[in-house]
Amino acid sequence: MAKIAVLPGDGIGAEIVPPAVEALKAVGRKYGHNFEFTTGLIGGAAYDETGHPLPEETLNLCRESDAVLLGAVGGPRWEHLPVHLRPEVGALLPLRKQLGLYANLRPVRVFPQLAGASSLKTELVSGLDMLIVRELTGGLYFGEKKKEPIAGGYRVIDTLVYTTPEIDRVARLAFELAQKRSGKLTSVDKANVLESSRHWREHVQSLAPEYPRVELSHMYVDNCAMQLVREPKQFDVMVTENMFGDILTDLAAQLTGSIGMLPSASIGGEVALYEPIHGSAPDIAGKDLANPLATILSAAMMLRVTFNMEREAAEIEQAVTAVLEKGYRTGDIMQPGMKQVGTGRMGELVLEQILG
Ligand code: NAD
Numbered sequence: 001m002a003k004i005a006v007l008p009g010d011g012i013g014a015e016i017v018p019p020a021v022e023a024l025k026a027v028g029r030k031y032g033h034n035f036e037f038t039t040g041l042i043g044g045a046a047y048d049e050t051g052h053p054l055p056e057e058t059l060n061l062c063r064e065s066d067a068v069l070l071g072a073v074g075g076p077r078w079e080h081l082p083v084h085l086r087p088e089v090g091a092l093l094p095l096r097k098q099l100g101l102y103a104n105l106r107p108v109r110v111f112p113q114l115a116g117a118s119s120l121k122t123e124l125v126s127g128l129d130m131l132i133v134r135e136l137t138g139g140l141y142f143g144e145k146k147k148e149p150i151a152g153g154y155r156v157i158d159t160l161v162y163t164t165p166e167i168d169r170v171a172r173l174a175f176e177l178a179q180k181r182s183g184k185l186t187s188v189d190k191a192n193v194l195e196s197s198r199h200w201r202e203h204v205q206s207l208a209p210e211y212p213r214v215e216l217s218h219m220y221v222d223n224c225a226m227q228l229v230r231e232p233k234q235f236d237v238m239v240t241e242n243m244f245g246d247i248l249t250d251l252a253a254q255l256t257g258s259i260g261m262l263p264s265a266s267i268g269g270e271v272a273l274y275e276p277i278h279g280s281a282p283d284i285a286g287k288d289l290a291n292p293l294a295t296i297l298s299a300a301m302m303l304r305v306t307f308n309m310e311r312e313a314a315e316i317e318q319a320v321t322a323v324l325e326k327g328y329r330t331g332d333i334m335q336p337g338m339k340q341v342g343t344g345r346m347g348e349l350v351l352e353q354i355l356g
Pocket of ligand 1: 012016071072073074075076088092259260275277278279280281282283284289290291292294332
């Protein structure tokens, strides 16, 4: 029996997670796997119910599970709370830290049916298939923060901290992934300005002789943002620190047509966590407008990465491709001549496709 913790969270989380769970159940039935799902509270929803965005019970549920499926957390309702009780800082970051999830894998793949939905010219994105490895438990998001009153206002401080072992483990993972793909790795930093980036670059470079089949290059993050828009297909595997990865993957998402298409896997600890890269999208929450495909594709990543079920993962991905091929689109990837459907219907279509 495989135990899966399900954390829908806030905003569109409650709409996009159920279709992904249904897809997992369908694949389970089809291939004779016994998945057990237990739902837990996280984010603003958990704060409202228990007074904390990451209740101990949720953390224990994750630790006792084989994998975690997360929707998204956050929203304007909880923005007024003290920082440590806000869904992102109080739940998401500590959950990643507590589970030891130091690497976030974000595949950026353009489905052929959606090449025209990208804001870039079709020829620039068509066939794009890259992997961004984002460091997830260090850097600016986890360094010491301060807000001190001074004459005329405040002095506000965020600290960017990395240790050699933190860089080492994520860089090695990226080298290994690059070895399994085309053998091309780009490490992204800001070594011309930041001390942490200079050490990042030196250390990543020092590992290169151990991976002779990988062609390593380095790029400054500002240039990288430009290159992703100018010629995205020059990249295969990219590795970068936490905040750079956060920003660059939102940019890269748009190459695929929509942020609603990008899944992710956070790995490194005993239990891996799977979630779409987008947030809780409060602007469209509760309106049956959200694209559930990023979450459904995150479920496929779970099957592949945690459960080593390649055939089952491919079954979900093929179902998504088939539904797109039939012309169904949620609003975010809608194009002229296609059939627009809501979140629920898109989920049903994928399910029908899996069940044949
Ligand atoms: P967002 O990703 O929630 O939304 C950005 C834009 O993309 C919005 O216009 C939204 O409608 C659209 N969008 C996002 N997901 C979509 C989907 N599946 N289908 C169609 N459209 C989609 O980012 P934001 O607006 O900056 O943040 C909203 C809240 O989410 C904030 O509270 C933020 O802190 C939180 N957040 C959470 C996570 C997470 O839980 N992992 C990640 C990012 C942001």
